[in-house]
Amino acid sequence: MITYPVLKKGSTIGVTAPSSGVPAELHELLTLACKRAEERGYSTVCKDTAWTQQKARSADAAIRAAEFNAMLRDENIDLIIPPWGGELLIEILDQLDFEAFPAKWVLGYSDISLLLLAITLKTGVATAHGTNLIDLRGENMDATTAQWEAVLSTKTGEQVVQEASEYYQAEWQHDNPSPYVFHLTEPTRWKTTESEPVHITGRLLGGCIDTIRHVIGTPYGDVARFQQTMIQNEQLLWYLENCELSAADLRRSLVQMKLAGWFAHCAGIMFGRSAANHAVQGYTAEDVYQELADELRIPILYDIDCGHMPPQMTFVNGARATVDMAEGRAKVTQHFCP
Missing domain, CATH: 3.40.50.10740 (Murein tetrapeptidase LD-carboxypeptidase, N-terminal domain)
Incomplete structure (x- = not known):
């Protein structure tokens, strides 16, 4: 619960x-x-x-x-x-x-x-x-x-809807903040490994891959227990973002998550925009996403509003979310169900 x-x-x-x-x-x-x-x-x-x-x-x-x-x-x-x-x-x-x-x-x-x-x-x-x-x-x-x-004002039993941003920030200008802090100059376009439209529902979990991967196999990363005892084996919908990893390190981390069972009974995975994701000998983040989609047989969304290239949506760990995406635009509905 x-x-x-x-x-x-x-x-x-x-x-x-x-x-x-x-x-x-x-x-x-x-x-x-x-x-x-x-x-x-x-x-x-x-x-x-x-x-x-x-x-x-x-x-x-x-x-x-x-x-x-x-x-x-x-x-x-x-x-x-x-x-x-x-x-x-x-x-x-x-x-x-x-x-x-x-x-x-x-x-x-x-x-x-x-x-x-x-x-x-x-x-x-x-x-x-x-x-x-x-x-x-x-x-x-x-x-x-x-x-x-x-989002944080939503009460138990209610739902809240967020739309994809119109523009995102390509690079930080810490010494030249806008009235919004960010410089939102690039058109936002969510992408997917699937044919569109995409519709996914699952309980949200996620974070920055660079850091959350380090609790795999510890008492602080027991995803199976959470799934079994707190959400009655509902499917998970992961959101993940990459701060500093190369495409190869991203792949290693995702394989580790898969081997640890984090993606068992998973409805889909969403990846935030990243200024990292550096290609390794022609191996790109897009290759990583497609391979993971093929292995898990689930939809993968990427370049979503999450992480170190703002702005970002507010995702609530534990909430049941429905994501609808088509033609680069997306709507995320979070239902605060026990």
Whole structure:
């Protein structure tokens, strides 16, 4: 059974850095992001780790875990949004209090997606893969990013619909942010290995392949248990995105997932746009997608609104989603069923 938190206007956002914090020279970004959240009607509470960064992490694992656990227990904190991702979140998993996990939203992506996946697999509490806090520092939000509020405000038993973006960002311009932070210049076109139209339904799970692959075979990556005990053996619909992997490393990671049973009883897989996916001796990401589709005999969608080439939809781990795609356009309907 899946438990869904509910976002309410006026909620308090807890800001902690279970992976990377914000170094001193970039503190103005975090300050501005908190200011924008408050202008939109939220309160913010920034804890110590959000403001520190050294040796690829915000703080020692014990400090990060303790701060996150305290924020979970704090009844005055309604949802948790880390400033951004990072590299070494995996260090804190064995120190988190999964046994007493409340119905509280955690939102983020990149390395944070490992935390999100582990929470939902271990506890059945839904988590949200989408924007980070730093990317909400703009004067405005583009239509796709802005949907995070509507998605997180959806109640159990209700559904929420998101449409594919019109344009996406090809490359970051950190020193020249637009009023939306992003520079959305390239026409969005979702693609597929199948003949169109494509219609897929399944329970959402996913994240950044670079990080989530490392919990295969651990207590934090028990997909089979989740499927059997929490969603009554419904089919899964995976969304995955690649931050830094070459096409060959992507293939290795996906084969490992397949061998570990992560794609058993799977309705389909969706891959986000990626600036990585570098070809290896002519072997491309598109080759990887087609081979996986042929092996699993399921539809594969790619270049979707997910990951490090924004904007991105807000995908809820545990929700039942229906995806309809044709002629490069797509609609994702998430049903918050237990």
